[in-house]
Amino acid sequence: MAVPKKRVSKSRSKARKAVWIRQAKQASQKSLSLAKSILKGKQTSFIYTENLGINFNKE
Known part of the structure:
Protein backbone atom coordinates (compact mmCIF):
# COMPACT_ATOMS: atom_id res chain seq x y z
CA MET A 1 0.00 0.00 0.00
CA ALA A 2 1.28 3.48 -0.85
CA VAL A 3 2.32 5.58 2.11
CA PRO A 4 3.49 9.21 1.95
CA LYS A 5 7.16 9.62 2.81
CA SER A 11 -1.10 25.23 3.89
CA ARG A 12 -0.29 22.88 1.02
CA SER A 13 -3.24 20.58 1.75
CA LYS A 14 -5.58 23.59 2.08
CA ALA A 15 -4.28 24.97 -1.22
CA ARG A 16 -4.98 21.67 -2.98
CA LYS A 17 -8.45 21.51 -1.46
CA ALA A 18 -9.15 25.10 -2.56
CA VAL A 19 -8.17 24.24 -6.14
CA TRP A 20 -10.44 21.20 -6.09
CA ILE A 21 -13.37 23.21 -4.70
CA ARG A 22 -12.83 26.03 -7.22
CA GLN A 23 -12.85 23.59 -10.14
CA ALA A 24 -16.04 21.96 -8.85
CA LYS A 25 -17.71 25.35 -8.43
CA GLN A 26 -16.77 26.41 -11.97
CA ALA A 27 -18.11 23.15 -13.40
CA SER A 28 -21.40 23.52 -11.52
CA GLN A 29 -21.81 27.14 -12.68
CA LYS A 30 -21.12 26.15 -16.27
CA SER A 31 -23.62 23.29 -16.20
CA LEU A 32 -26.29 25.49 -14.58
CA SER A 33 -25.72 28.19 -17.18
CA LEU A 34 -25.99 25.65 -19.99
CA ALA A 35 -29.21 24.25 -18.53
CA LYS A 36 -30.72 27.73 -18.30
CA SER A 37 -29.77 28.54 -21.89
CA ILE A 38 -31.26 25.26 -23.14
CA LEU A 39 -34.53 25.96 -21.32
CA LYS A 40 -34.66 29.45 -22.85
CA GLY A 41 -33.81 28.05 -26.29
CA LYS A 42 -30.74 30.23 -26.72
CA GLN A 43 -28.00 27.60 -26.51
CA THR A 44 -24.99 28.05 -28.78
CA SER A 45 -22.44 25.60 -27.39
CA PHE A 46 -24.63 22.54 -26.99
CA ILE A 47 -26.34 20.57 -29.77
CA TYR A 48 -29.06 18.08 -28.98
CA THR A 49 -32.06 16.50 -30.66
CA GLU A 50 -35.56 17.25 -29.49
CA ASN A 51 -37.22 14.14 -30.94
CA LEU A 52 -36.47 11.86 -28.00
CA GLY A 53 -40.10 11.79 -26.88
CA ILE A 54 -39.44 14.05 -23.89
CA ASN A 55 -41.12 17.45 -23.86
CA PHE A 56 -39.60 19.91 -21.40
CA ASN A 57 -41.59 22.91 -22.64
CA LYS A 58 -44.72 23.67 -20.63
CA GLU A 59 -47.08 24.67 -23.41
Missing part, protein backbone atom coordinates in the same frame (compact mmCIF):
# COMPACT_ATOMS: atom_id res chain seq x y z
CA LYS A 6 6.80 12.98 4.57
CA ARG A 7 4.03 14.97 6.19
CA VAL A 8 2.23 17.49 4.00
CA SER A 9 1.89 20.95 5.49
CA LYS A 10 -1.56 22.33 6.30
Whole structure:
Protein backbone atom coordinates (compact mmCIF):
# COMPACT_ATOMS: atom_id res chain seq x y z
CA MET A 1 0.00 0.00 0.00
CA ALA A 2 1.28 3.48 -0.85
CA VAL A 3 2.32 5.58 2.11
CA PRO A 4 3.49 9.21 1.95
CA LYS A 5 7.16 9.62 2.81
CA LYS A 6 6.80 12.98 4.57
CA ARG A 7 4.03 14.97 6.19
CA VAL A 8 2.23 17.49 4.00
CA SER A 9 1.89 20.95 5.49
CA LYS A 10 -1.56 22.33 6.30
CA SER A 11 -1.10 25.23 3.89
CA ARG A 12 -0.29 22.88 1.02
CA SER A 13 -3.24 20.58 1.75
CA LYS A 14 -5.58 23.59 2.08
CA ALA A 15 -4.28 24.97 -1.22
CA ARG A 16 -4.98 21.67 -2.98
CA LYS A 17 -8.45 21.51 -1.46
CA ALA A 18 -9.15 25.10 -2.56
CA VAL A 19 -8.17 24.24 -6.14
CA TRP A 20 -10.44 21.20 -6.09
CA ILE A 21 -13.37 23.21 -4.70
CA ARG A 22 -12.83 26.03 -7.22
CA GLN A 23 -12.85 23.59 -10.14
CA ALA A 24 -16.04 21.96 -8.85
CA LYS A 25 -17.71 25.35 -8.43
CA GLN A 26 -16.77 26.41 -11.97
CA ALA A 27 -18.11 23.15 -13.40
CA SER A 28 -21.40 23.52 -11.52
CA GLN A 29 -21.81 27.14 -12.68
CA LYS A 30 -21.12 26.15 -16.27
CA SER A 31 -23.62 23.29 -16.20
CA LEU A 32 -26.29 25.49 -14.58
CA SER A 33 -25.72 28.19 -17.18
CA LEU A 34 -25.99 25.65 -19.99
CA ALA A 35 -29.21 24.25 -18.53
CA LYS A 36 -30.72 27.73 -18.30
CA SER A 37 -29.77 28.54 -21.89
CA ILE A 38 -31.26 25.26 -23.14
CA LEU A 39 -34.53 25.96 -21.32
CA LYS A 40 -34.66 29.45 -22.85
CA GLY A 41 -33.81 28.05 -26.29
CA LYS A 42 -30.74 30.23 -26.72
CA GLN A 43 -28.00 27.60 -26.51
CA THR A 44 -24.99 28.05 -28.78
CA SER A 45 -22.44 25.60 -27.39
CA PHE A 46 -24.63 22.54 -26.99
CA ILE A 47 -26.34 20.57 -29.77
CA TYR A 48 -29.06 18.08 -28.98
CA THR A 49 -32.06 16.50 -30.66
CA GLU A 50 -35.56 17.25 -29.49
CA ASN A 51 -37.22 14.14 -30.94
CA LEU A 52 -36.47 11.86 -28.00
CA GLY A 53 -40.10 11.79 -26.88
CA ILE A 54 -39.44 14.05 -23.89
CA ASN A 55 -41.12 17.45 -23.86
CA PHE A 56 -39.60 19.91 -21.40
CA ASN A 57 -41.59 22.91 -22.64
CA LYS A 58 -44.72 23.67 -20.63
CA GLU A 59 -47.08 24.67 -23.41
